[in-house]
Amino acid sequence: MSKVVKKMMIDDLQERLADRKDFLVLDISKLDAISNNNLRMELEKKGITLLGVKNSLLRVVLRGAGMDTLDGSLSGPSTIAWGGEDIVGLSREMADWAKKIEELEIKGGAVDGQEVDSDGVTGISKGPSRTELIGQIVGLALSPGATLSGALLGLGGTLAGQLKAIADKENNEDEGGDAA
Template identity: 55%
Template sequence: MSKFVKEMVMQDIESRLDGTRDVLVVDSSRMDAISDNGFRQAMQEKNVHLLTVKNSLARKVLGEAGAALGEVLKGPSTLVWGGEDIVALSKEVTKWAKKIEPLQVKGASVEGQPLDTKGVEKLSKSPGRAELISQIAGLILSPGGQLAGALLGPGGKLAGCVKAVEEKAEA
C-alpha cells in the first residue's frame, strides 16, 4: 500500500471516528456471513458503528485521538463505537459474543485507558449512564426527603391533637 493510500485510509478512519476515544475491538473474522450480517444490522439499529481496520493504521489514528489500545490491536480487528455510552456498548457486544461463539471481544479503550477482555466484561456489568444519573439524583434528593419527613412528622401529630381537642369541644 502506497503512502498516499495509507494517508487516505487513515483520514477515512479518523473522519468516521470523529474524535471518539471510547472504542471496543472485536474479532469477527471467524464468523459466517449470515451471523456477521445479523450482528452488523443489530448494531446499526442501535446506532453502533463497526469498521474492520488494518491494525497499524488504526493504532496510529487512535493514538493521535488519545485512545490507547496497547496490545489489543493484533490479528483481525474490527473497531466498534457509538451507541448510548461505552457501558451500554460493552453490554451489547458481550451479549452478542456469548450468543455467537466465533465473535471475540479483544479489548477496549475507555477515556484513553486500555482495557483487556476481562476489563470489558467487568465494564459490561457496571451500571450505565442512565442508571448512574438516577442513583445520583436519588442520593441528592434523599436528605431533602428525610428533612421534609422530619418536619412534617411533629406537625402532623400536633394537627391530630388539635383536631381531637376540637372534636371533644364540639361534643
C-alpha cells in the same frame, strides 16, 4: 498498498473516529455472513457502528490522537465498535452478543483513551451506566431534603391529628351539653 491509498484510509479512519475516546476492539472474522449481517443490523438500530480495520492503520490513527496503541488488543483480525449511549451500554451490548454468538470475541478496547483488556470490558459491562449513575447521584443529593421533609410532615401530621381530636372532643361536649 500505495502511500496515497494508505493516506486516504488513515484520513477516513481519523474522520470516523474523530474525538472518540471510547471504543471496543472485536474479532468477528469467524462469523458466517448471515450472523455478521444480523449483528450489524441489530447494532445499527442501537446506534452502534462496527468497522473492520487494518491494525497498522489504526495504530497510526491512535498515535496521532495521542492514545495508547492498544498493543494487547490489536493482533489478528480487528473490528472496532463505537456508539450507543455510553461505553457501559456498548460493553453490555457486545458482552450480550458474545454470549449469543460464540465466534464473537471481545479483544479489548479503549475507555477515555486508556487501554482496557477483555476482562476489563466485561467488568465495565457489569457496572452502572451514565444514566444510572446520574440517577444515583441525584437520589443521594435529594435524600437529606426528602428525609427532612418527611420528618416535618410526620410531626405536622401528628400535631394536626391531635388538634382534630381535641376539636372533635369539644364539638361532642358542646352537642352533648346543649341536649342535657
